[in-house]
Amino acid sequence: MNLSGILPLLAEHPIYNSFLTDVREGQSDRAPLSLYGPARAVLVASLARELGSTIIYMVARSEHARQAYEELQVWLPPASGLATVSLLADPDSLPYERIPWSRETRQARLSALAALARRDRGSGPLVVVASARALMQKTLPPRELKLATRLLRAGQALDLSETLLRWLGLGYRTDAVVEEVGQVSRRGGIVDIWPPNMLWPVRIELFGDEVDSLRLFDPTTQRTIPEARHVHEVMIGPASEALPRLGALALERMADLDLRPMHPPARNELEQQREQLRESTGFKGQEWYIPYLYSQPATLMDYAPDGALLVVDDGAEFMTLVSELEAQAAQTQRDLITGGDLPANPLPPHLTWNELKPLLESRRPILLGHGDLDGRTAPGASPLARHFVPGPRYGGQVKQIVADVEKQHQAGHRTVLVTRQATRLADLLEEAGQIVTVEEDLLDPPAERALRLVKGVLDEGWVLRGLPAGSLHLYSDAELFGWTKPSRRRAQRPRASAPEAFFADVAAGDYVVHMEHGIGRFVGLIKMPMDDGSVREYLQLDYAMGDRLFVPVHQADRLSRYVGAGEQHAPILHRLGAADWERVKKQTRKAVDDIAADLLELYASRETTEGHSFSPDGVWQSELEAAFPYEETGDQLVAIESVKHDMESSRPMDRLICGDVGYGKTEVALRAAFKAVMDGKQVAVLVPTTVLAQQHAQTFSRRLAAFPVTVEMLSRFRTAAQQNEVLKGLLDGSVDVVIGTHRLLSKDVTFKDLGLLVVDEEQRFGVTHKERIKQLRSHVDVLTLTATPIPRTLHMSMTGVRDLSTIETPPEERLPIQTTIAEYDETLIRQAILREIDRGGQVFFVHNRVRGITQIAKRLERIVPEATFGVGHGQMPERELEKVMLAFAEGEFNVLVCTTIIESGLDIPNANTIVINRADKFGLAQLYQLRGRVGRAAVRSYAYLLYDRNQALSPVARDRLVALQEASELGAGFRIAMRDLEIRGAGELLGRKQHGHIAAVGFDLYCRLLAKAVEDLKEGKVAGGRLQVAAEAGEPDGDGKGANGSERGERLAGRADAVGYDDPMAPAV
Template sequence: MEHPVKGLLMEIAEAPEFREMVRALERRAPGRESSAPSVTVSGLTAAAKTLYAVLLRRALGKPLLYVARSNRDAEQVLDAMETWARWFGEPPPVWIPAHDIRPYQGLSPHADISEKRALGLGKLAAGQASLAVLPIGAAAARLESPEFYRSLARPVRRGDALALEDLLEHLETVGYLRHDPVEMVGQFSLRGGILDVYSPEARRPVRVELFGDEVETIREFDVNTQRSVGPLGSTLLLPLTEFPLRQDLLTELAARSSGSETEIFTPGEPFPGWEFQVPLLTPLSSTLLDLSEQAVLFFDEPQELRKEIERLWSLLEPEFAQAQRNGETCLSPDHFYLRWEELAALCAGRSVVNAEELALVHASSSATVSFDFATQPAPRFHGNLALCLAEIENRLREQYRVLLLTTGTGETDRLAELLAERRIPFQRAERPGLRSPGAGGQGSLSWEAIVPGDPAIPSCWIGQGAAPHGLIIPARLILILGNQDLFETSEAAARPVRPRSKISTFLSDFRDLRAGDYIVHVEHGIGCYRGLREIAHEGVPMEFMELEYQDAARLYVPLARLDLVQKYRGLEGSRPALDRLGGASWGRTKARVRKSMEEMAGELLKLYAERETASGTAFPGDDHWQQEFSAAFEYEETPDQQTAIEEVRRDMEKPAPMDRLICGDVGYGKTEVAMRAAFRVATHNRQAAVLTPTTVLAFQHYETFRGRFAAFPIRIEMLSRFRTAAQQKAVLRDLESGKVDIVIGTHRLLSKDVVFHDLGLVVVDEEQRFGVRHKERLKEMKKSVDVLSLSATPIPRTLHMGLVGLRNMSLIETPPRDRLAIQTTVAPFSEGIVKTAIEQELERGGQVYFVHNRVHSLPGIVARIQELVPHARIAMAHGQMNERQLERVMLGFLRHETNVLAATTIIENGLDIPLVNTIVVNRAERMGLSELYQLRGRVGRSNRRAYAYLLVSEEAELSPEARRRLSALKEFSELGSGFRVAALDMELRGAGNLLGRQQHGHVNAVGFELYCQMLERAVQELRGEETRPELAPTIQLGLDIRIPPSYIPEEHQRLRMYKVIGSLRAPEERTRAEQELEDRYGPLPPPVRNLLDYATLKSAAERMRIQSVERRNETLYIQFHPSAAVDTDRLMDFLGRHPGVQFSPSGSLRVPLRGTARGVLPQARAVLEQLQG
């Protein structure tokens, strides 16, 4: 039986006018002698163009190249065409982006674009692309030969002879990196005669084993286990760059180039913009049409494409002229691009479709065959589904067939419920060939009549597809509604957003700064933000933040120096007074606050000093029992874990009561630290209590402690609702008599009827989850017994005190041996994701948590999971279950009797099971950051790769706070990040109750951020710690370093990006910032690239304690701070290799500059890199 949706779409191709258009195109096929006119199609909406293009490709049986106006437009076309192609069971279209850089900008194309172009052009040249989408800038670009692009990919077949050295050289040339073991795309390694390599678009990396020069076997292998999983007959190693990195080529290009950039790079290394110098040696002799001679060209609004080509040339010609005036060695634009007329001439005799939405009158109409297809844009309901349902009912009464496209199962379910309520017959249809992300098998066609017993034959289907907008074809009685027609979503939200820089997460990033808000300038005090102003400084346009102070005085802060500015955050919404610019009031305020915080810090330090002298129990050092217990630990202690154990031991050997916080990532060994402390107490005739926030965690700790202490005569009991009233009564009696050594329980342990015989230690797990009353009880305990707090995400006050040194704190940031990072995916809810996630884990013998924090709908979730994964053994757990029933569920899961646990957040601080390595969290946007972090930490307890899927509802608009929390979880996917997550949580919760009431006034006087900085410094000084003066290097290079308002029009977004860029430190942070800018705002203008280079240079100068980097005429002056530790050997080596460079005893380095002003930043950066090493 033919798929009904496929049949519906194929009806369009059966229309007489469509068939006639196909015949007209066939008459113009290459190789045919025909004077047939060109084909112009009008009346197609934007969505209709993408559908008709796919239908045309199928009808003609040839590749089709869809040409859009820009990269952004082409990406939108790509989503829609992929939807239609999937419905026909065809592979997705190939994406060939245009370069983001023009030849005369002295920069290299983005690596991601270069990789996508290499893959797309290679597939096109090899005849492996049936559909391709590209902007006109890519279609008009001159290219290398088809053989060149085909050669970028290397096939490897079993039984073939293989020149290994040549292949290794080729892999490095096309962008692969040596890395052992191979874990990521673009890596390869060689061990004897075994080559491991991970190619782009490959499902898994491959292992090629040689016998002599012959390929003996090719096997896929698992990156987690590094073990082979299946044989292959052949594999294709795809490139990661369009521009092969050949050392001889780069050396020759550097010799030919007159740019200053090449002079500071080692010969044979790539230099900025080298890719556009290649045609100096080997001219670009081909065009896109040479790569696919039989292809049909589909021009989307050709008049707009022509304007875009003309716009490109209007930029290229003056840039080329300027480059010539600068004496640069370069080729004219016609060596890189075709003009519109040239492209049109090459298309003569080809199968070409000119698609225009409006039917325009052409001057030479006799040379054009026109077809008009009366399509209409689909109505948009902007989330008004009642209006949508009424429209569907009306269309169905008019005998229309209706297809509703959704982006995920959540939207599908929502529509299904509404249609069922209105008694509208429909079917849910899965696309043929639909694959869930990462799934190995092909999905089957599924039908689900939601209205059973209805005799009507449904003419309405719900299917999944990324096409944002639909269309109406009145002549065929077809209505298609896209996901953005149905739901109130924006195009930006519909597309995936690349992860933001980790640095930006911690910043007060001005995301909500508006004119009239208060700010704090570190040197000038509190002012009022009035907006941004562009002012020419030394002939270079610069953007400044305008701040108003008392008496309407103005201060203009260069946006490149936003590190001096913070948004003012006081407590309880206080409104501060403005400072006088240049006056003494700000200095007096800071001095007053500094004195007060020194007094407060002194008092806190005195308090902790008093605790040091308070009466407690000084436990003896390690005896043979303690040594035996430590030796029985089945794992090797990590360095951080060992340090924490030693710090706890030293605390317990002092007579003062211990109060230590162990802050360690989930599963990093905090429990072992606690067990060793408890063992020390129990073996010296004292009792230990382990306090947990949940019953489940109490049970887990009970099992862990019992197993660990099994060989020793120590009695361990549990006091929680897992025990009957009689059992609890017996435990209480034995606890009071001293027969119980260690008791584990929930806040039940803090009840008045719990009496200890001789309590010596309290271990508190996740103290922040206890209520105020329980915390007060704990505070009383801390006066006389040792207290050990365990937490992966400390409460803000605890974290802050730990940071500034006011509380004993141990950090465990080292992961256990073989522990792998948790791969975190944040995505809209999709049954495909759920099915894939569970099946992948079960296939490798693991277990899965599915978290759904709504008890009433949890049984329905269990039923749906069972339908998706029939072979799964599913159990359900939530806090409203009977205690015995919950215990049985948990025990069954522990014993692997079940392999999927659908539960509420009762598992958050729950079971620690090494086999659980996948967790799916539904409605993640409703949870806090600490909660999500703890949930994710339930997996990844072994050396297996762990997965966390944070699924959000498509129906809900995420609040900025929720979006930021989810974004943070994805960014903090590396190991040991819990401490920094807590830092972010502190920012998200606000200043609140962080400090005592007496300090509120001081926080309001200087703002929360500056207050925290000053407090930390005060404590360091009181402790006698060495504090280095803060250094803000001055960088003056006379370059345009800014974010033009034309690039980011919104002021607060521009400020945020200035703050992000100004705080960049590591290269990967810069990469992420570039990706975010390009993803959200398009290709980077030169001033923004300069700003990124400036930030990188400033960061290096800060690390090297450099006061200033200035350009004066043709000389670069670098002034070192007196505290800078200059590597004299490296400095002397640098001076020896550069005779023109001078260094004075005052710490000033003078470097002669070469070339144009554009080369100043690369030269300055190169100098610092050589001095730093």
Template sequence: MPASLPAPPLPATPADAGAWPDPPEAGLALLLAQAARAHAGPVVLVAADAGRAQRIAATLPLFAGAVPVLSLPAPDTLPYEAEDAPPQALAARIGVLRRLAAEDHAVLVLPLATLLRRTAPAAHLEASTLTLRHGHVLDPEAARRRLEAAGYRRVERVAAPGEFTLRGGVVDVFPGDRRTPCRIRTAEGTVVAIGAFDPHSQRSLDALETLALPPACEMPLTDAAADTVRRRLGERFGEDVARGAWARGLREGAAPAGVEACLPLFFDATETLFDALPDTALLVLDGGLDAALAGAWEQIEAAHARARGGERPVLPPDALWLSPAAFDRACAARRRVRVDAGAGTGGLAGVAAPADADALLHALQTPPERRVLLVAASATQAEAWQATLGQARVDAARVDDTTAFLAAAGPRVGIGVGTLDEGLALDAPALALLPVPDVAPHDADGAHAAGTGTGPGLAGIAPGDPVVHLDSGVGRYHGLVAMEAGGVRGEFVAIDYAGEDRLYVPVTQIGRLARYAGTVDGDAPLHALGSNHWEQARERAQAQVRDTAAALLARQAQREARGGHAHAIDTGRVAAFARGFAFEETADQRRAIAEVLADLAAPRAMDRLVCGDVGFGKTEVALRAAFAVATGGRQVAVLVPTTLLAQQHARTFRERFAGWPIRVAELSRFRKGKALDATLAKLAAGEIDVVVGTHRLLERGVAFRDLGLAIVDEEQRFGVRQKERFRQLREDVDVLAMSATPIPRTLAMAMAGLRELSLIGTPPARRAPVRTRVAAWEPGRVRDALRRELARGGQAYVLHNDVDDIDTFADGIRALVPEARVAVAHAQMPAADLKDVMTGFHRRRSDVLVCTTIIEAGIDNPHTNTIVIDRADCFGLAQLQQLRGRVGRSDRRGHALLIVDPARMTADARRRLEAFAAVEELGGGFALASHDLEIRGAGELLGEAQSGQIREIGFDLYRRLLARAVDALRAGREPDAAAAAGYTGVEVEIRAPALIPDDYVEDVGTRLELYVRIDAATDAAGLDALHAELLDRFGPLPEPTARLLALAGLRVMAAPLAIARIDIGDEACVLSPLDGPSVDRDALAAALADPALGATLDGATLHLAAPGADADAAIARLRDLLARLGAAQRG
């Protein structure tokens, strides 16, 4: 241990309890690291609260070097709350304690609340962990029982930790300690393969040699355990409770919500984390722990009093938590030290960090009294600051070992990487640690150095939902029905129509169906089979669609006539820049980036919309595009709707472009006077490459030297005048728009093909959906929501969108949660005050931010994971989606509490909130925009003249008609009304089963989704990918499913020949018609001349001799025939 650094006292025995000084948090992290190096055993900090624990744990690696830093989070639930603890928390505890037992030196940081909770015995948790290897014996049914007993929930499709599925010999399971779920394959009761897989595509990823599955629940969920609990319930509460609904649910294998509150009933004795710590552990008891302990116990007793008298059995507090007396006894048995404010700060003092980059540069250019270590948040930021300091003639050495730098004489200024929220000064040696500001100095903007997506379709449709059949009109989806037709077993989509009629649509014709959208489901029309009402409605819509398509194409033609600029993209530099992205790109993100770069390189103007849910990586797509254009010598404008978002994006762009010759500036109301004038002058002179700004960028006096790309974030948030300016921009420069919930008109145009669309639907790994609740205002509910977040060390937004009384409302929040530091932010504040509040909240100087919708767009704070929205019924879906997207942006589950006024809530608002709740899952922004189309109607989309037609035939079919009309007019021909409204696929009839059996894919929704995807495949590669996915997810394909894919392959091969129908019979196969404009009759005759083929052409109908009743042999002959015809056409 370096002798010159502070050396905290280390007691030798429990009787030698000592005292440590009480320095700032960074100083305490330094003392902990020093103690861990010297102490032969783990050093365990018991922090007074979860936020302090998180901050110290984040700072510790800066000082710890090779010493492992471990941490445990605070509980995700409040005392006696009827909520389930997430499986990740239990898995983390098991993993940390295993690691702790294996290390000679380590630091463990945990909040008091975590140490107080009683836990399941460690022996039970170890016994409940299932470890698998290749060759292990594993009966799938036994695996099911084992997983359910360990708290895993069986679902149809694994998406979240604590879930599993079982399909034949394939087990999918998502353990709480892994970033992705895992797939276990068995054959004849033996494990033959283990690997991770993508929860969204369901495709396999990396292979694994072994897999440990920790329990997802602390309690054993078995019949024997249920019997034990019922017996103990009877002993404690009487037989009525033992026979009640709560206990019955447990016996039926469904763990009741909040079952952890009855943990002691499952075991003969519980344990605490004290029992899991090795004898060599040194406890460091935080300052203020006594007050925190008393406050925690007071809250537990109050929660116990509120919970009594409910439906659930309620155990006394000391059965579930350590009482203050029990906690003191447990501490007294251990070696320990107390952090004591009376012992001073130990020569470790807090210092104010420089307010901004300019202040830091000024301070460093003046010889300081101490050596200085600057701490950057990332290696990229450290490199940028090292370059900036070099330009200012300040030599800064790169520091990899902080402790060595602090302990030895050396460079006057160093720069390292770590987490440091506030500055720290050491008296001996004379050193100062300072966090660097987020952005570079204003005068150092940088110097030039040398050198598709689709809509929702039938996804998620439920019985009773309206659905459109192209020939029969609007009915109600009834479900999938398996039955025999013509002696052949098949599966059909059943649709109910007026007059109690029912239509059965073969799954091979599922392309004739579309989900109805255009009005509220209950108001959708219901047609009668055999009537002409549907045909008339379709014809009326088609007539108006032609005029609409012509008008839209006219605008697009004006733009395309001007041509565009083909950017010279340096692919090598773009690839090097991409390597600086700190996260793994999702497949959708990679696709969107490739599409945008291809557009930029093309000699036509780009107009692309990137639609992706909040936090799914749209900003990185924008960064790649901006980099490609800026390094090519042209300027980039990034337009955002709010000043706060401009500040955040400017910071993000500067950090990502650090080290590259790209100059970034910001233009918003935060920039005034001389700084604003200088920015405008540089922009006009071409001395700024990327400018991030609000609508200020669109005003008079803003000139560019050579603008090549405009990036518009959340276009729907801008006003009418700004949108008109955007339309003018699109005529001159490439435009990239980004949104999580684009306005209906924008989305509809993109879906119709008039604007390019990139859809990012895959969330980052470990992102959990935001748990959303809708409720009336109740002070206790709001208080619990905020306290839950504070207890786990997080921050919260409380949105109150009325500036006139926001301060009074904030006082009410302070009264509800007096322990919280509450700040207020709204757009009418002076710019400097608003910036200070937001910066302070970002740096965790406040716990709760009472605010208006100023936080709506793009504000990113990973510590904020709860949002309370007052009068949520007054907001639209796009706003609600954006607001909910402000939380849950890390691997911690987010919570959204939507406060409504039931007496004042309109029917439209109620439908909005129902839609919002229906798409709680990740990636729901696109679906929300589609729901917005349904609720708000089509008047806003293309004008009121079209809205009636959309209500009659549904938006999805209207979109198809519009897309086909656009395609026809582009090709120089009038739309064919009959063809446009009809089915454009190839119909295939076969007298053999072609379906997905329900014993192969049990879930009806999953089967329906697969049928739609198979029907929508347009090439052989897509079908091959589907085949591989089915094999991967469900195992070997049964014969009817393999046949279904083979028929889809015939459709793909027949489509270019304009064949409309293939009929596969026992005696002959018939293909018709073969007289389309794309058919070369001479080439066709030559291809059929081979007598061995057995094919004859009768007018436009081709007959192929069938090999008897062998349907699969007939498919093989047809495949050969279509391959010959295709080759002849191409030749």
């Protein structure tokens, strides 16, 4: 959305023009303006447009800085060409912490610094937004950044060996494939590199010692971006603010470090990093050495060019926060030294307030808020602030909105409405005689008496009085409907492909299964010359007795990674040509034929039963969906349409929605529930915990408040009298939607006309409850939601006996969760909690037992006295637990010390750190669900898996923790389920009697055979096919994902046939 057309109106305002003149001439007294908060971003945008210079916009808290950055992109969007807007991200670590920075942080920070360093090239206006933490952090000097940045042009000479060494000295690391910022890869005369100052990685093709071409490519597909196929020049800067090439100088400055307080592991790590500095190579966590790499480390203010304008959101708040962060840094230093993790005399990685204040005051900053840099509050509002006032709050009262718009029109005012309900609002305005066109952008100033309706989202609006012709009324959904703006979504977030990303995850040495030849060991990808002179790639497999098999890449779908016996039991390799494999397959085929018949019998009633056929969507359904305050992802829309199609069919629905935590499954269920209610049916939503029932009840009530739908909850949070009222309502039909725990499955619960059952995390219910759910399945529509499918559920989905929708696309601002495995350490816990509450967030601390949880909370209060705590567990009185959970959701305290009661579905976007005590005592799927309670906002989230330092981890527990740490990519639920299956063995897939068959042939082939048996019983065979690949699989612009090429081949083969071939037993071709 582009609202830049409003900016010229601001320039017409006489008070603003007077203020602008003072700024240009340096005559402003720079007293605090006391400007209305939502109007501050538009003022900064206007200053950038009118002055055409660089602006450094300082916002105290991290979350508010990001909010300001997003708001500025509405007024100065990249496509407008008016100005460039950058965010200098906070460092991921607290001062003195030895924690690596994420690639997103490196990219954001270096992009902002590079943009400032290039100001002398005559670029247009630039606005850099930074928080107090970002400003305090020391960084590389501008001179070093300029020296490290070079222009690369097509046609220029390039000494590749020298250049690669230089890049390593700038912090780049070599990898087989470039998928992340800071990586470089070489394949013959082709070099890929992803500089942090660029949005996309660059592919450099050489012809001898000359750059033949430059192209940008997509790291998720490795393919060239069509519109960037021919790039003439690129600017390649360093990969880190800590330049390894200066390692020798850093070692000189580190000569006086006192290592005596450090315990051996920390000292050994420091020595290893010293050795890497000596060799001028980069490593994780190298930013800790910034104070040693440069004789005079810089800050953001050193990058601000002469004439740059400094704007501070609120001077008093900024001063207070910097002072608090300074004190916390000193405490962190003491804790780390005491804990043996830090030398006794480290150099400070940050500036103090006494160092920062003169730098800020020398720039004579504009103070937008109420306080100055000495902490004093302005006595009153400035003339400009008195003309920016809040808009009225309508709370969805459309008639009042229409009436006020008409009044504003009559008075000659301009009105701009920015809303996600633009189409609906346009219809209502038209009924009242106001004809208005819905616009995507506002590129020109609204005329006098004009009403403009823009489809989009804005934090909050305002009213600007005193324009030459009337006032300007800008209203957002906050004023119109009481909605807050959702987190901004960003394109191009890599996602985990499931199950392909798992099955293709084969490394050299892994056991694999070939459909025709049995279990072997994958060696790698080799190239063989053909008779016609071409080169073809093969996957090499080793079998028993020295046998060796070479599989063409295009037949990679005949292979799968072996999963089945459990990690502690290695499978036996087969011999090529022996009868053993055929015998094993024959036995397994007989077993799957039997179980396929059982499965189909289980689901046969669903196919033959005549259910209720729901009506197509009505007007109210469209209005409900238009009120969703987020952009639906593509997968989410497909899932919604599939559910609606099932409901409109006469066959009872039985669909599984599988999506990672926080991917929008609840919204799918809510729309299905509303559709059912609109047809006069009742809906039951079954959830595993009372806390989740409470949260779902709030979500459904809030979203359905504008419609005549009665939503109730049935759980132990309700008194006996309240439960009886709900039961009566279900029986007489006055309750439309009931949300509850297993209490809903009790015999005394009777519905007047139940039409839809929604089951959240079915695997969490016991055998008796599942039997009751199974009874309901035969005659009502059933929608099951799950984040981590247990093997049984995953298996049923894969074999087609249950309809499946997967939501794999994350909300695109979502970042992977940084997961740390560590011994229980109070210093680490303190740092984790402080890091989160410093940025205005909240923390879950999970303790695995109710006994002792109060003592744990008291101990945490001593460790982190700056934080406030609450305790919640399943044995508390219902009312008390409800009160605690609601207080935490509303931000009344910082840290919730709790049991696994938070495991399923709890959604608190402001909680973005979770500490799990004794994580080794939890199952993998349970850990995954717990970790999923964080990472739901557009900020980096942290998970700490702690274990007892006095007890050795069992191999299985360690495997589980490492598996969770490795599965950090977004959408890893399928991978977690498969990894858990691999660790435990596949015996529980369909009962112990199937364990031997799965172990004998591997999980993937077992599922293929079962799918084939199901299809045969259904008499619905599908002809197979083969894809001929003419090009070499290793071509530079191909689908390559690694040196072994296995994922590349799996994708190519998978396009021919989703199962592989018509008959998995067919002989190899």
